[in-house]
Amino acid sequence: MILSGCVAVTAAWAQRPAVHAVVDLAHEFSFYADGRFARQYLDGHKAVTSWGALYRLDLTNANLLVLLACAPQLKYVPEDVAAIQGFLSEGGGVALFGVSDSGPQNELARIFGATFAKGARPPLRPVEALGVAEVQGGVGMRLALEQPDRWTVLVSDAGGDPVAAMRRVGKGRLLVLARSLAGQRPDASDPVNAAWLAPVLERLAAGKPVDPSRPFRGRGLTPGDTVEDHDGLKLHYSDYLKPYARAMFDISQRVKPVLEARMGVPLSEGMASEIGLLATGGGGFSSGRVIGLAVWWGGFPEREDSMIEFISHESVHSWVLPFAEIWNEPIATYVGNLVMIDMGHAEEANRRIERTIAGARKHDPEMRLYDLEGKSLSGAPRLEGGALRDIHWGKTYWIWEELRKERPDILARYFQAKRRLAQPGTVTSYGPNETVAVLSAALGRDLFPWFREHGFDVARERSQVL
Numbered sequence: 187m188i189l190s191g192c193v194a195v196t197a198a199w200a201q202r203p204a205v206h207a208v209v210d211l212a213h214e215f216s217f218y219a220d221g222r223f224a225r226q227y228l229d230g231h232k233a234v235t236s237w238g239a240l241y242r243l244d245l246t247n248a249n250l251l252v253l254l255a256c257a258p259q260l261k262y263v264p265e266d267v268a269a270i271q272g273f274l275s276e277g278g279g280v281a282l283f284g285v286s287d288s289g290p291q292n293e294l295a296r297i298f299g300a301t302f303a304k305g306a307r308p309p310l311r312p313v314e315a316l317g318v319a320e321v322q323g324g325v326g327m328r329l330a331l332e333q334p335d336r337w338t339v340l341v342s343d344a345g346g347d348p349v350a351a352m353r354r355v356g357k358g359r360l361l362v363l364a365r366s367l368a369g370q371r372p373d374a375s376d377p378v379n380a381a382w383l384a385p386v387l388e389r390l391a392a393g394k395p396v397d398p399s400r401p402f403r404g405r406g407l408t409p410g411d412t413v414e415d416h417d418g419l420k421l422h423y424s425d426y427l428k429p430y431a432r433a434m435f436d437i438s439q440r441v442k443p444v445l446e447a448r449m450g451v452p453l454s455e456g457m458a459s460e461i462g463l464l465a466t467g468g469g470g471f472s473s474g475r476v477i478g479l480a481v482w483w484g485g486f487p488e489r490e491d492s493m494i495e496f497i498s499h500e501s502v503h504s505w506v507l508p509f510a511e512i513w514n515e516p517i518a519t520y521v522g523n524l525v526m527i528d529m530g531h532a533e534e535a536n537r538r539i540e541r542t543i544a545g546a547r548k549h550d551p552e553m554r555l556y557d558l559e560g561k562s563l564s565g566a567p568r569l570e571g572g573a574l575r576d577i578h579w580g581k582t583y584w585i586w587e588e589l590r591k592e593r594p595d596i597l598a599r600y601f602q603a604k605r606r607l608a609q610p611g612t613v614t615s616y617g618p619n620e621t622v623a624v625l626s627a628a629l630g631r632d633l634f635p636w637f638r639e640h641g642f643d644v645a646r647e648r649s650q651v652l
């Protein structure tokens with residue numbers, strides 16, 4: 187009886203039913219969940235992401251719901267549970283991934299009679315019907331099932347305990363499995379277990395036909411469930427993040443004028459005009475117009491120093507456009523550290539600046555060997571990996587600290603000069619030569635010799651900025 191469910195898995199693979207999948211991002215944001223999971227396991231199918239509250243999403247033309255994670259600060263609210271149960275009863279498939287210490291995933295799994303528990307014993311064994319010889323990942327978590335006869339076990343550990351199992355709920359199917367049975371890299375380079383997981387997901391979805399000719403849409407970061415308009419600045423957030431919205435808006439508003447003073451120029455028109463809140467403590471992004479901010483970054487809202495650095499960082503990415511910087515990542519954090527100083531966190535900010543510079547000195551004590559890409563004019567071997575990162579960040583910080591000793595407002599002067607001299611109409615690329623030319627104009631003296639002395643292959647003749 188257990189195997190018959192799995193034989194059907196292989197049969198379903200042959201028929202390839204249309205899958206319309208929704209990958210939930212609202213309970214926990216990750217770059218992996220944003221498209222990578224679908225690329226690895228739902229090839230040839232339609233998949234969308236949902237950045238807003240799950241229960242607000244129209245699931246009429248969807249047949250697969252992928253729940254990868256839920257941040258410990260959040261949970262599946264009763265409206266979510268009702269939406270999930272309704273979806274299952276109509277024949278939809280739900281893939282619930284979990285780890286043993288994930289409270290919210292466990293709370294949801296228990297409603298259906300499963301618990302993510304610690305301690306799977308390797309090696310993991312696939313059931314024969316999956317058609318694979320071995321299973322990757324999955325170690326560390328096993329499932330405790332309340333009524334084992336209701337479940338079809340797909341993978342078990344060496345002791346016979348389930349690690350992935352599927353059951354019927356209403357007309358639909360629920361798959362509960364260890365999170366490590368799927369990939370996680372943002373570059374989608376780790377499609378672990380795709381050989382059996384992809385057909386299992388198709389089988390999950392098969393209970394609810396979808397219509398590929400009808401619209402099937404997810405929901406992006408903008409517009410969020412709530413959109414607040416503050417004199418043109420739009421703040422988007424899901425219902426789940428409402429408790430953090432006020433604190434996030436407040437700090438972003440306090441950072442902005444301080445940042446603008448440091449940058450010396452206002453944001454370009456339309457840039458960073460929308461902020462979306464992300465349910466994560468790690469990572470954010472800037473697309474120019476939209477900035478995505480992690481609401482629990484650096485212990486926020488209890489602590490705000492790292493959040494100041496982070497908001498500044500993402501804002502600077504928008505601020506420097508249309509031309510990204512040669513030191514795009516480090517300068518964004520460096521400006522964040524200066525804003526931290528201005529907002530009462532000087533000790534911590536200076537510690538971060540010194541630590542970053544010290545990282546570069548390990549490889550280049552006199553700061554004369556390498557450019558920001560780890561290349562050397564003096565024949566030293568090219569840097570890679572962690573050493574390259576140390577140089578890229580530490581040398582950027584060191585250059586700016588040196589220039590700031592000469593002119594404390596050099597950063598503002600630099601960005602003012604950049605706006606004046608590097609216009610998209612006259613400049614087509616903005617690399618090291620253009621950067622040094624603009625810096626020279628900002629400082630009022632020729633910096634090309636100084637940069638060459640410190641390892642940069644730059645020349646004024648090669649600069650598009652005159």
Ligand SMILES: [Zn+2]
Pocket residue numbers: 499500503515518
């Ligand atoms: Zn960045």
